[in-house]
Amino acid sequence: xxxxxxxxxxxxxxxxxxxxxxxxxxxxxxxxxxxxxxxxxxxxxxxxxxxxxxxxxxxxxxxxxxxxxxxxxxxxxxxxxxxxxxxxxxxxxxxxxxxxxxxxxxxxxxxxxxxxxxxxxxxxxxxxxxxxxxxxxxxxxxxxxxxxxxxxxxxxxxxxxxxxxxxxxxxxxxxxxxxxxxxxxxxxxxxxxxxxxxxxxxxxxxxxxxxxxxxxxxxxxxxxxxxxxxxxxxxxxxxxxxxxxxxxxxxxxxxxxxxxxxxxxxxxxxxxxxxxxxxxxxxxxxxxxxxxxxxxxxxxxxxxxxxxxxxxxxxxxxxxxxxxxxxxxxxxxxxxxxxxxxxxxxxxxxxxxxxxxxxxxxxxxxxxxxxxxxxxxxxxxxxxxxxxxxxxxxxxxxxxxxxxxxxxxxxxxxxxxxxxxxxxxxxxxxxxxxxxxxxxxxxxxxxxxxxxxxxxxxxxxxxxxxxxxxxxxxxxxxxxxxxxxxxxxxxxxxxxxxxxxxxxxxxxxxxxxxxxxxxxxxxxxxxxxxxxxxxxxxxxxxxxxxxxxxxxxxxxxxxxxxxxxxxxxxxxxxxxxxxxxxxxxxxxxxxxxxxxxxxxxxxxxxxxxxxxxxxxxxxxxxxxxxxxxxxxxxxxxxxxxxxxxxxxxxxxxxxxxxxxxxxxxxxxxxxxxxxxxxxxxxxxxxxxxxxxxxxxxxxxxxxxxxxxxxxxxxxxxxxxxxxxxxxxxxxxxxxxxxxxxxxxxxxxxxxx
Amino acid sequence: xxxxxxxxxxxxxxxxxxxxxxxxxxxxxxxxxxxxxxxxxxxxxxxxxxxxxxxxxxxxxxxxxxxxxxxxxxxxxxxxxxxxxxxxxxxxxxxxxxxxxxxxxxxxxxxxxxxxxxxxxxxxxxxxxxxxxxxxxxxxxxxxxxxxxxxxxxxxxxxxxxx
Numbered sequence: 001x002x003x004x005x006x007x008x009x010x011x012x013x014x015x016x017x018x019x020x021x022x023x024x025x026x027x028x029x030x031x032x033x034x035x036x037x038x039x040x041x042x043x044x045x046x047x048x049x050x051x052x053x054x055x056x057x058x059x060x061x062x063x064x065x066x067x068x069x070x071x072x073x074x075x076x077x078x079x080x081x082x083x084x085x086x087x088x089x090x091x092x093x094x095x096x097x098x099x100x101x102x103x104x105x106x107x108x109x110x111x112x113x114x115x116x117x118x119x120x121x122x123x124x125x126x127x128x129x130x131x132x133x134x135x136x137x138x139x140x141x142x143x144x145x146x147x148x149x150x151x152x153x154x155x156x157x158x159x160x161x162x163x164x165x166x167x168x169x170x171x172x173x174x175x176x177x178x179x180x181x182x183x184x185x186x187x188x189x190x191x192x193x194x195x196x197x198x199x200x201x202x203x204x205x206x207x208x209x210x211x212x213x214x215x216x217x218x219x220x221x222x223x224x225x226x227x228x229x230x231x232x233x234x235x236x237x238x239x240x241x242x243x244x245x246x247x248x249x250x251x252x253x254x255x256x257x258x259x260x261x262x263x264x265x266x267x268x269x270x271x272x273x274x275x276x277x278x279x280x281x282x283x284x285x286x287x288x289x290x291x292x293x294x295x296x297x298x299x300x301x302x303x304x305x306x307x308x309x310x311x312x313x314x315x316x317x318x319x320x321x322x323x324x325x326x327x328x329x330x331x332x333x334x335x336x337x338x339x340x341x342x343x344x345x346x347x348x349x350x351x352x353x354x355x356x357x358x359x360x361x362x363x364x365x366x367x368x369x370x371x372x373x374x375x376x377x378x379x380x381x382x383x384x385x386x387x388x389x390x391x392x393x394x395x396x397x398x399x400x401x402x403x404x405x406x407x408x409x410x411x412x413x414x415x416x417x418x419x420x421x422x423x424x425x426x427x428x429x430x431x432x433x434x435x436x437x438x439x440x441x442x443x444x445x446x447x448x449x450x451x452x453x454x455x456x457x458x459x460x461x462x463x464x465x466x467x468x469x470x471x472x473x474x475x476x477x478x479x480x481x482x483x484x485x486x487x488x489x490x491x492x493x494x495x496x497x498x499x500x501x502x503x504x505x506x507x508x509x510x511x512x513x514x515x516x517x518x519x520x521x522x523x524x525x526x527x528x529x530x531x532x533x534x535x536x537x538x539x540x541x542x543x544x545x546x547x548x549x550x551x552x553x554x555x556x557x558x559x560x561x562x563x564x565x566x567x568x569x570x571x572x573x574x575x576x577x578x579x580x581x582x583x584x585x586x587x588x589x590x591x592x593x594x595x596x597x598x599x600x601x602x603x604x605x606x607x608x609x610x611x612x613x614x615x616x617x618x619x620x621x622x623x624x625x626x627x628x629x630x631x632x633x634x635x636x637x638x639x640x641x642x643x644x645x646x647x648x649x650x651x652x653x654x655x656x657x658x659x660x661x662x663x664x665x666x667x668x669x670x671x672x673x674x675x676x677x678x679x680x681x682x683x684x685x686x687x688x689x690x691x692x693x694x695x696x697x698x699x700x701x702x703x704x705x706x707x708x709x710x711x712x713x714x715x716x717x718x719x720x721x722x723x724x725x726x727x728x729x730x731x732x733x734x735x736x737x738x739x740x741x742x743x744x745x746x747x748x749x750x751x752x
Numbered sequence: 753x754x755x756x757x758x759x760x761x762x763x764x765x766x767x768x769x770x771x772x773x774x775x776x777x778x779x780x781x782x783x784x785x786x787x788x789x790x791x792x793x794x795x796x797x798x799x800x801x802x803x804x805x806x807x808x809x810x811x812x813x814x815x816x817x818x819x820x821x822x823x824x825x826x827x828x829x830x831x832x833x834x835x836x837x838x839x840x841x842x843x844x845x846x847x848x849x850x851x852x853x854x855x856x857x858x859x860x861x862x863x864x865x866x867x868x869x870x871x872x873x874x875x876x877x878x879x880x881x882x883x884x885x886x887x888x889x890x891x892x893x894x895x896x897x898x899x900x901x902x903x904x905x906x907x908x909x910x911x912x913x914x915x
Contacts, residue, residue: 162813162816163813164815165818165819167818167819167822168822169823169879170879178813178818179800179818
């Protein structure tokens with residue numbers, strides 16, 4: 001279709017609007033209410049343009065193009081319309097730009113300068129709207145609101161969790177929440193970006209810096225395995241805020257609150273800032289040289305005195321790909337096989353059958369191409385909030401989404417079915433009952449991280465795999481950390497080497513390493529208090545062992561007590577790094593801020609050790625080019641050609657009571673756990689213990705639950721009875737303090 | 753008023769009848785009528801608790817109901833007087849002197865527009881748009897009944913005739 005804009009010919013698509021055509025061709029049309037991912041309301045009138053043979057200027061956002069249409073974006077009529085609209089908008093908008101955080105990046109300011117007049121015909125008092133406190137993440141200044149309703153439409157159409165609305169009408173219209181309610185959406189931060197004025201602003205960033213003083217650094221968010229693209233804005237070598245970086249294939253233009261505000265954890269007070277070694281039972285500060293020598297000496301002497309199998313190396317899957325590669329390279333080159341990253345798990349019987357690496361099973365963009373999606377053991381709303389948007393699109397596209405979980409949890413998209421089953425029923429479900437779906441249709445089964453934490457993980461994974469093969473479904477995973485893919489792929493597992501190469505002598509898995517009490521433990525980026533399946537077992541192991549080496553960004557009480565060497569390392573922000581997201585996209589980024597002088601970049605300190613042992617010498621670009629080259633040679637059909645091992649996991653009877661742990665949205669990794677703003681949110685106050693109603697009956701109105709687990713007794717108070725839970729189930733939310741002495745899942749008995 | 757509001761069966765029946773008029777997935781369509789039904793049974797206004805209960809019953813967000821309740825002047829979110837006076841403010845009536853009529857009523861009842869008299873006898877409604885009786889302006893509606901070609905005397909008589 002031929003369309004002329006300013007007398008120049010453009011090719012337009014069918015059903016395209018003028019603004020879409022103009023945007024595609026880089027022709028500027030001012031706008032406020034229009035946003036490419038939201039519905040069109042044409043309420044701000046800023047995008048009015050002149051069209052030949054039409055008397056009045058027409059809104060470009062809602063007018064479809066027609067053959068031979070002649071549009072003028074800079075004619076007198078257009079300019080006049082823009083000027084008048086601008087004048088109307090400024091009748092009530094306060095001119096407090098000098099104290100407004102939006103100043104400098106304000107769409108109203110920009111458009112006003114380009115298209116407005118310097119003087120107004122209106123001398124009346126401006127309207128004042130009383131502010132509301134909507135929570136710790138968004139600050140409001142509703143007098144500045146121009147009623148574009150982008151935030152309302154975002155809640156309605158994108159996050160499907162409408163909390164803001166247009167209340168009252170005419171002169172009294174205002175944007176607000178329902179009476180006395182705050183905003184609790186996991187995607188609320190996007191409304192800050194959408195707001196074209198300073199009405200909704202980033203609360204933690206408020207008054208910290210002016211936008212023109214900020215530096216922008218592109219990076220990858222490390223808080224979930226989706227790998228959202230993100231811009232960190234820094235001021236004086238400090239991250240002060242984060243905004244989304246557009247990536248059509250991953251996060252589009254959105255960002256979850258966890259990704260947006262998680263960075264605050266970098267500035268926690270318990271950051272490890274000094275290299276320390278233990279000398280006469282006391283931790284003392286030391287030089288880098290001494291630190292490296294001591295570390296190397298411990299590793300060497302453990303190998304010589306106790307043997308290769310007496311050293312256990314554990315790394316967090318939140319580490320960068322470079323760190324994960326060098327970590328396993330360092331230790332596996334020394335023939336140490338006790339390497340693992342699956343610190344939150346306890347049942348490893350399935351590990352031989354596990355694919356080369358966890359993968360979503362499709363591209364994120366293709367989620368809506370399936371007829372059925374079964375979500376097993378995952379709550380998208382709290383674990384992968386950014387995917388809520390994708391599942392919303394999918395369900396609008398007639399994909400039927402089902403949730404199968406040990407708890408009954410809400411989602412912000414439409415579920416075609418929801419079922420809560422306890423652990424033993426979960427595995428039986430896929431063997432015997434089978435989900436009621438049309439098996440001829442294209443089906444995707446997504447296994448979430450909560451399944452990995454269960455005592456009968458292998459049983460469940462086995463029956464799901466058998467089921468999905470029988471109906472020819474695609475099987476996918478969502479992982480708890482951002483880089484589990486790399487951890488599996490680069491050999492941070494005891495039973496496979498780099499690239500899934502088989503190993504002659506498989507090492508111990510994390511659970512056996514902890515249980516068997518080794519002489520030396522190496523922890524990389526792990527918090528013994530929260531990052532393990534059973535924190536008390538870890539404490540015991542640390543206590544018994546001879547040496548404990550911690551590569552860590554934070555000094556926790558257990559680290560302070562048991563560490564022989566503390567090597568302060570960078571968080572994701574202070575190093576060049578890369579992550580492989582769950583769809584398999586390799587994404588690299590450069591250092592965002594420089595670390596303190598005594599904090600070492602994780603990869604470089606590992607490289608120092610590698611160099612000391614004559615095992616090579618790397619820099620960021622040589623690691624990256626090596627990784628990318630080897631990625632081309634890896635056989636990604638790995639598991640298809642492999643024979644499946646039979647799973648013999650412990651038989652599970654129906655009489656058990658199951659204790660399970662849900663990952664808490666804002667306690668999911670060590671950085672998020674330390675984010676001040678996220679800890680103030682409604683979700684963070686919501687840390688609970690739920691018990692099923694049949695257990696409630698046993699209790700007979702007592703307020704204390706006496707639990708016996710692994711020959712240990714303990715008491716639990718402040719629990720709630722949840723009717724929707726399957727029988728014989730207790731559900732914890734993993735949080736700061738209540739899991740310290742307990743395992744994340746298990747069989748328990750209750751004293752009645 | 754802090755207690756949880758329970759929609760009684762009689763009202764539920766009426767709301768269900770409204771719901772049946774609209775497609776199944778479009779429960780938002782029945783907000784206005786449902787609010788009017790509940791309001792009728794609740795001394796002419798709705799509360800926060802009512803909005804919450806209705807949103808839950810219709811399976812929609814509370815804010816959706818709240819938007820509707822605050823947009824339309826026929827739905828009150830505060831307790832109001834028994835008799836509703838609505839003086840048309842639109843252009844035809846304004847040209848024929850509706851401002852005078854409104855001022856007169858305000859003075860006579862000693863309340864501002866949008867308020868109710870302390871004895872809860874009268875409620876002077878705010879933001880009245882055209883009531884479709886332009887030929888008889890200035891006009892007002894008292895308890896849904898039209899009174900046209902108003903004069904100050906006429907207003908006196910009408911108001912005095914109300915108990």
